[in-house]
Amino acid sequence: MSTLNLKPNIEDPDGFYADLIGAHEGLSDAESAALNARLVLLFANHIGDRDILRKAIKAASNPGKET
Amino acid sequence: MFQDRYSLAFKLYPYKRSADQDADTPVRHPVVVMGGGPIGVATALDLGLQGIPVVVLDDHEGIGMGSRAICFSKRCLEVADRYGCGEPMLEKGVVWNLGKVFHEDRKVFEFNLLPEEGHKYPAFINLQQPYFEKFIVDRVREAQADGAPIELRGKNRVDSIDVRDDHVVLRVMTPDGAYTLEADWLIGCDGANSPLRSMLGLDFTGRVFKDSFLIADIRMKAEFPTERWFWFEPSHGSGASTLLHKQPDDTWRIDFQIGWDVDRAEEIKEENIRRRLDAMLGPDIEYEMVWSSIYTFQCKRMDRFRHGRVIFAGDAAHQVSPFGARGANSGMQDVDNLGWKLSLVITGKAPESLLDSYDEERIHGADENILNSTRSTDFITPKSAISHIFRNAVLDLAEHYEFARPLVNSGRLSLPCTYDGLSLNGPDALPGGPSRTRVGSPCPDAPVGDGFLLPRLGNDFQILTIGAEAPEMLEEDGVTARRFAISASDDPTGVLAERYLGDASAAVYLIRPDQHVAARWPAFDETAMRTALRKACGKD
Structure with a gap:
C-alpha cells in the first residue's frame, strides 16, 4: 500500500503559492477552472500511482477521511 | 504657522531657540537628520555614539500617540542592544511564542515559534511604538551626558532644501520664524509620506492594496493568553480577517480588515468600533478604548535610497504592509547598515562610494521584505474569486493535514536578510562552515x-x-x-x-x-x- 504524503513537502511554499495564484491572474472563472483541471492532470500523471491518486481524491473530497 | 499633525504620547524635546538661528551665516553641520521618529533618532544615536556630530530636526516636540508598530524582532532588538537600549525594551515588552489560526469559528491549527536556545533576545517582543521610541530617546539623553554630539530640535520643520554637490542647504521653520542651516549629509527619516522625497520630486513606486484595516487598542483584564490569534473570515462577523495580539499594560491590539469601500468617518466612531469588538469578544467583556486608527497600505520603495548627499532610511525609503513586522524592524536595519559607513566616509577612512553599498544592501533587504509582505497580503486579502478559493482550500486542508500549514500565510515574521553575493563581501572560504x-x-x-x-x-x-x-x-x-x-x-x-x-x-x-x-x-x-x-x- 502506498502512502499519500500529508507532511510538508513543497520547497519554498510561499514562492510556489505565488506562482500558482500568479498563473490565474487575468483569467475568467471558466479559464481558471480549465487551468486548474490541466494542472490536476499534470500532477496526477507525475504521481502515476493509482493508489495514491485514489487517496488524494478522497482527501480532497472529504478532508480528514483519506483512508 | 505650526499645526501639530498628531498629539504626543511623550513630549521629550520641546522647542528651544538654537544659536544657529542667530548666526550671521548659515551654520554647517556634518549630518542633519530629517524626522524624529524611531529611525531618525536611532540614526542620530548610532552616529553620535561614534562621535559624529548630528542634528535631528522634527516638526513635533516628541513621540506621537498610538501604538502603531507593536512587534519588534530579534534583529531589531540586537541592533538596539548595540546602541545600549535593547534591555529596557525587552524588560517592558511582552514575549510570545504561540500563534493560533482560525477560519470562521474553527481553529485550523496552532504554531509555536519554538525559540532557539542561546540568544540574548527572543524572536519577537510586542511593545507599543511610543515605548520603543522613548527608550531610544532616553539612551540619546544618556549618551549626550557622556558627550555624544547629538542635538534633537523640536518644532523645527524643514520647508525647503537645496542640494549642492558637496552639501545641502535647508530652510527650517520654527515658532520663532525661519532660519537656514547647512549639512554635509542629510538623512531623510521622515516617514512613509516623506516631505523630503516630495521636495526632491523622487518616485515611490509599487503596489497599493485596496483594503482598509481598523486598529483598536483596548485595555482589559481578560483571560486571553499571551498568544497571537488570527481569524480568517471570522464567524463573529467583525471583519474579513481579525488579529488579536497582546501588548504591555493590559493592552490588546485588535486589527479588523474592513474592506476598501468603507465610510472611514463612520467606521472610526467609537460606537461602531465597539460594535465590532463586542461581536468578537462577546457581550460580557469590559474594556476601555486606548487608541484607534484606520489604515490602508502599500508596498513601495524608492528606486535608489542614496541621492548624492541625501540618503533615505526607514519608511521614507520603503514601505511594506504591516503583516510580518517588517516596517520599523527593517528601518532599524537601515540605520545599522548606514551608521558605520557614513562615519568612515565622514572621517575620511573610506571613499564616498562606500555609501553606494548602503543602497545595494538595503534595497536587497527592502525587496525581500516587500516580497514577503506582498505575499502575506495576497493570502489574507485575496483579490480574485479563484485566489479566494485557493486560500480557503488551503485553510480547509490545513485543519486536517500538516502539509498545508506552511502555505497558510498570516504574515511571515521578519528575519534579517543575508547580503548574498553583494559588493562588500569577501571570501567565504571556510570548508564545512555553517x-x-x-x-x-x-x-x-x-x-x-x-x-x-x-x-x-x-x-x-x-x-x-x-x-x-x-x-x-x-x-x-x-x-x-x-x-x-x-x-x-x-x-x-x-x-x-x-x-x-x-x-x-x-x-x-x-x-x-x-x-x-x-x-x-x-x-x-x-x-x-x-x-x-x-x-x-x-x-x-
Whole structure:
C-alpha cells in the first residue's frame, strides 16, 4: 500500500503559492477552472500511482477521511 | 504657522531657540537628520555614539500617540542592544511564542515559534511604538551626558532644501520664524509620506492594496493568553480577517480588515468600533478604548535610497504592509547598515562610494521584505474569486493535514536578510562552515562564557577567532580590526561551534561593525584579511 504524503513537502511554499495564484491572474472563472483541471492532470500523471491518486481524491473530497 | 499633525504620547524635546538661528551665516553641520521618529533618532544615536556630530530636526516636540508598530524582532532588538537600549525594551515588552489560526469559528491549527536556545533576545517582543521610541530617546539623553554630539530640535520643520554637490542647504521653520542651516549629509527619516522625497520630486513606486484595516487598542483584564490569534473570515462577523495580539499594560491590539469601500468617518466612531469588538469578544467583556486608527497600505520603495548627499532610511525609503513586522524592524536595519559607513566616509577612512553599498544592501533587504509582505497580503486579502478559493482550500486542508500549514500565510515574521553575493563581501572560504554564518549573514547570537556573543561584537571591525591564532589588532589604510578570541572553554554548550564552525575545527571571521560576516577562513592569512577589510570598506 502506498502512502499519500500529508507532511510538508513543497520547497519554498510561499514562492510556489505565488506562482500558482500568479498563473490565474487575468483569467475568467471558466479559464481558471480549465487551468486548474490541466494542472490536476499534470500532477496526477507525475504521481502515476493509482493508489495514491485514489487517496488524494478522497482527501480532497472529504478532508480528514483519506483512508 | 505650526499645526501639530498628531498629539504626543511623550513630549521629550520641546522647542528651544538654537544659536544657529542667530548666526550671521548659515551654520554647517556634518549630518542633519530629517524626522524624529524611531529611525531618525536611532540614526542620530548610532552616529553620535561614534562621535559624529548630528542634528535631528522634527516638526513635533516628541513621540506621537498610538501604538502603531507593536512587534519588534530579534534583529531589531540586537541592533538596539548595540546602541545600549535593547534591555529596557525587552524588560517592558511582552514575549510570545504561540500563534493560533482560525477560519470562521474553527481553529485550523496552532504554531509555536519554538525559540532557539542561546540568544540574548527572543524572536519577537510586542511593545507599543511610543515605548520603543522613548527608550531610544532616553539612551540619546544618556549618551549626550557622556558627550555624544547629538542635538534633537523640536518644532523645527524643514520647508525647503537645496542640494549642492558637496552639501545641502535647508530652510527650517520654527515658532520663532525661519532660519537656514547647512549639512554635509542629510538623512531623510521622515516617514512613509516623506516631505523630503516630495521636495526632491523622487518616485515611490509599487503596489497599493485596496483594503482598509481598523486598529483598536483596548485595555482589559481578560483571560486571553499571551498568544497571537488570527481569524480568517471570522464567524463573529467583525471583519474579513481579525488579529488579536497582546501588548504591555493590559493592552490588546485588535486589527479588523474592513474592506476598501468603507465610510472611514463612520467606521472610526467609537460606537461602531465597539460594535465590532463586542461581536468578537462577546457581550460580557469590559474594556476601555486606548487608541484607534484606520489604515490602508502599500508596498513601495524608492528606486535608489542614496541621492548624492541625501540618503533615505526607514519608511521614507520603503514601505511594506504591516503583516510580518517588517516596517520599523527593517528601518532599524537601515540605520545599522548606514551608521558605520557614513562615519568612515565622514572621517575620511573610506571613499564616498562606500555609501553606494548602503543602497545595494538595503534595497536587497527592502525587496525581500516587500516580497514577503506582498505575499502575506495576497493570502489574507485575496483579490480574485479563484485566489479566494485557493486560500480557503488551503485553510480547509490545513485543519486536517500538516502539509498545508506552511502555505497558510498570516504574515511571515521578519528575519534579517543575508547580503548574498553583494559588493562588500569577501571570501567565504571556510570548508564545512555553517550556511547561517556564510558571508553576508548577520551574526547569529550564541552563548559565550557567562554571557552572549553579540554584545561583544560590532561598532568596529573585528577578527573573530575560534580556536585559531591571529594578531590582536590589524590596521589597513586607517581602518582597524580588533581580535575577539574564543576558545573551546568559552563555549561549554557547543552552540557557538555549531553556529560558527559546523564541520570545521577552527575559524577566523572578519565581522563588520553592523555584525554582518564580511569574510571567513579556516586560519588567519594576513594578506587575505587586509584585502577583505579593504573590500568591506568599499576600497578597490
